Amino acid sequence: MSLIELRNVEKSFPLAGGRTWVLRNITLDIVEGEFVSVMGPSGAGKSSLLNVLGLMDHEWQGAYSLDGVQVETLNPKQRQTLQREKIGFIFQHYHLIDDLKVWENLDLPLQYRDVPAKERAARVADLLDRFQIVGKKDLFPGQLSGGQQQLVAVARAVITRPRLLLADEPTGALHSSQARTIMDLLHELNREGMTIVQVTHNEPFAREAQRVIRLADGWIEQAVV
Numbered sequence: 730m731s732l733i734e735l736r737n738v739e740k741s742f743p744l745a746g747g748r749t750w751v752l753r754n755i756t757l758d759i760v761e762g763e764f765v766s767v768m769g770p771s772g773a774g775k776s777s778l779l780n781v782l783g784l785m786d787h788e789w790q791g792a793y794s795l796d797g798v799q800v801e802t803l804n805p806k807q808r809q810t811l812q813r814e815k816i817g818f819i820f821q822h823y824h825l826i827d828d829l830k831v832w833e834n835l836d837l838p839l840q841y842r843d844v845p846a847k848e849r850a851a852r853v854a855d856l857l858d859r860f861q862i863v864g865k866k867d868l869f870p871g872q873l874s875g876g877q878q879q880l881v882a883v884a885r886a887v888i889t890r891p892r893l894l895l896a897d898e899p900t901g902a903l904h905s906s907q908a909r910t911i912m913d914l915l916h917e918l919n920r921e922g923m924t925i926v927q928v929t930h931n932e933p934f935a936r937e938a939q940r941v942i943r944l945a946d947g948w949i950e951q952a953v954v
């Protein structure tokens with residue numbers, strides 16, 4: 730069984746008496762431990778696909794099994810629980826909470842999951858150490874460089890130990906050396922077993938993954954190494 734199994738997933742919006750299609754007949758398996766890149770022109774459906782995979786969108790047709798759970802059968806509460814258990818997210822523009830300090834940003838997802846305070850403190854300290862941002866822990870996101878903010882965002886995404894990490898253009902807003910740092914981190918997390926799906930416009934970074942999926946007008950164009 731694959732971690733992700735999409736079967737004939739389709740998404741469309743009503744448009745002027747007809748429909749505009751966003752995802753067309755997407756059938757895709759991603760096994761545990763894979764690192765997959767999703768590429769394609771603007772409007773091809775990359776973010777839409779990531780939103781389906783991340784359980785952020787439930788307005789689609791077809792079947793999606795995540796770690797053996799049929800997502801389309803879940804109610805909103807069950808979907809949220811599954812999302813919190815299994816999935817971490819990284820975004821192009823970090824999406825940190827600006828009025829929380831770095832350590833508080835890391836702590837928050839653990840609070841949502843009712844992790845006891847002592848364990849929360851230990852996990853936050855571990856990640857600050859591992860990502861070499863201990864010195865930044867009492868700063869606010871606005872006091873960090875873009876690359877540092879993305880480091881914090883990756884730390885926040887993985888502090889809950891998700892099986893699946895979804896990254897929407899994680900290096901899109903970064904200078905090349907900062908982008909390299911983030912890519913190295915993704916590789917390290919993947920080597921430790923985390924399944925990663927990244928949307929990227931950066932061809933060299935895309936090809937560092939084990940597989941590149943190309944979308945065009947909502948269709949999967951090719952799935953090759």
Ligand SMILES: Nc1ncnc2c1ncn2[C@@H]1O[C@H](COP(=O)(O)OP(=O)(O)OP(=O)(O)O)[C@@H](O)[C@H]1O
Pocket residue numbers: 742749750751769770771772773774775776777778
């Ligand atoms: N609410 C909506 N109503 C109609 N069409 C929509 C709606 N939301 C998204 N779309 C369309 O879905 C298509 C896919 O959008 P999506 O954001 O997934 O593309 P993308 O490949 O991520 O693009 P980009 O690289 O520019 O981020 C686009 O053509 C977009 O216009």
